[in-house]
Amino acid sequence: MALIAVDIAGRPYQVHVGDGLLPNLAQYCQDRLRKRVVPIITDANVHKHWGAVVEQALRDAGHEPAWRILPPGEQTKSWAELAATVDWLLALEVERNDHIIALGGGVIGDLTGFCASILKRGCHFIQIPTTLLAQVDSSVGGKTAINTSAGKNLVGAFHQPSLVLADLDLLATLPRRELRAGYAEVVKYGLLGDAAFFDWCEKNGAAMLAGDQALREEAVAHNVAAKARIVAEDEFERSGTRALLNLGHTFGHALEAETGFSDRMLHGEAVAMGMVLAARYSARTGLMPETEAERVASHIAAIGLPADLASLGLNCDGKVLVGHMLHDKKMDAGTLPFVLMKGIGVAFLDKQVDLQDVSAFLDQQMRVSATA
Ligand SMILES: NC(=O)c1ccc[n+]([C@@H]2O[C@H](COP(=O)([O-])OP(=O)(O)OC[C@H]3O[C@@H](n4cnc5c(N)ncnc54)[C@H](O)[C@@H]3O)[C@@H](O)[C@H]2O)c1
Ligand SMILES: [Zn+2]
Incomplete structure (x- = not known):
């Protein structure tokens, strides 16, 4: 079990990483659960696998869960679900000092966090992340958001959780494709500031994904600690430190937009490809040795994540992808x-990137099967 402190000025909180956390939920939440009824927001997949465990844990501690079970998927981060969920919380008479629980992946965490940020001008929430992506990334740091017709995550707030319980046992029911996609964010921490951790990924990534619980704990705890340091330094993404967490995301965002934010390409898959493109673009502009960029591509490919733009079968050119980038909220x-x-x-x-050159680079990447 690892315990990581997120040292936000005035609102520090802790992240527990380990197994067996969910059945002991009430004990970890301590006096944060002030009332008999505890509001929990989740999605139908998570509820199917873990609802009974949460139900039992709360009832054993004298609580009664009030469930809001939303449809799984990105479309749940909408104005409509936000409004309906806030109305539901109001009907439950949730007060500012109460805690709402988010039990799910990044979708549930983002929606619940945003609800908590606006309910009665802000109430508390607890993150229980159930995907690898949410455990290593979205549940920590306080970014919350919904999507609108103008784009993804365009409306939201910075609102920190008051506790995060990352129970590795929950990953057992996560579909393999989702697990692998979440791994892209794990590799990201190595690439952005921790070469030794990238070595660790090359050595242990496959075994970790295959189910080695000790390696999972090591990876999640290491990543959460890295994110905690970055967020404590630059909570509101002002100094540029936090922006490094967007590695692979600008290229990735263009791919997600081009594939319609659909199951064709999961967020993590787009980020994986995006990190390879960022590495290769860095090599193209002479910033990074080409051998290092190809080392990044090899690891991503070895894990089974996309590392070859040509093989994605996109029906567009570099200009179209750059066009998507221009709608990025960054x-x-x-x-x-x-x-x-x-x-x-x-x-x-780098704030001086020449977008025409990026477009030409993408055209070239789409023609050449670079890993072949
Ligand atoms: N706030 C942030 O800092 C931040 C960071 C990164 C990503 N995000 C957001 O996170 C979202 C993506 O999150 P995600 O990848 O966790 O996706 P997700 O929440 O959609 O979950 C992925 C799928 O796995 C299912 N699932 C979740 N946990 C499960 C479990 N334990 N067992 C079985 N099935 C399970 C879900 O029902 C869903 O179908 C995006 O909306 C993205 O914008 C936010
Ligand atoms: Zn991401």
């Missing part, structure tokens, strides 16, 4: 900051 006064690399573990924010 746009800043007409420029689009890119996270590039000077080497594995040495990421930095």
Whole structure:
């Protein structure tokens, strides 16, 4: 079991990483559950697998869960679900000092966190992340959001949880494709600032994905600690430190947009491909040795994540992909900051990237099967 502190000024909180947390939920939440009724927001898949465990844990401690079970999937992060969920919380008479529980992946965490940020001008919430992506990334750091017709995550708030319980046992029921997609965010921490951790990924990534619980704990705890440091330094993404977490995301966002934010490409899969593109683009501009960029691509491919743009069968050119990038919420006064690399573990924010060159690079990547 690992315990990681997120040292946000005025609102520090802890992240527990380990197994067997869910059955002992009430004990970990302690006096945060002030009332008999505990509001829990989840999705139907998670509820099917883990609802009974939560139900038992709360009832044993004298609580009664009030469930809100939403449809699984990205479309749940909507204005409509936000409004309906806030109304549901109001009907439950949730007060500002109460805690709402988010039991799910990034979709449930983002929606619940946003509800908590606006309910009576802000109430508390507890994150119980159930996907690898949510455990290593979205449940920590306080970014919450919904999607609108103009794009993904365009409306939201910074609102930190007051506790995060990352129970590794929950990953047992996660579909393999989702698990693998979440692994992209794990590799990201190595690439952005921790070359030794990238070595660890090359050595242990496959075994971790195959189910080795000790390796999972090591990876999740290591990543949460890295994210905690970054968030404590730059909670509101102002100084540029937190922006490094967007490594692979600008290229990835374009791929997600081009594939319609659909099951054709999961977020983590797009990020994996995006990190390979960021590495290769860094090599193209002479920032990073090509051998290092290809080392990134080899590891991503070895894990079974996309590392070859040509093989994705996209029916578009580089210009179209760059067009998607221009709708990225990271746009800043007409420029689009890119996270590039000077080497594995040495990421930095480049605000001077030439988008025409990016477009030409993408055209070339779409023609050449680079890993062949
Ligand atoms: N707030 C942040 O900092 C942040 C960071 C990264 C991503 N995100 C957001 O997170 C979302 C993606 O999150 P995600 O990848 O966790 O996806 P998700 O929440 O959609 O979950 C993926 C799928 O797995 C299912 N599932 C979840 N846990 C399960 C379990 N234990 N067993 C079986 N099935 C399970 C879900 O029902 C869903 O079908 C996106 O909306 C993204 O924008 C937010
Ligand atoms: Zn991501």
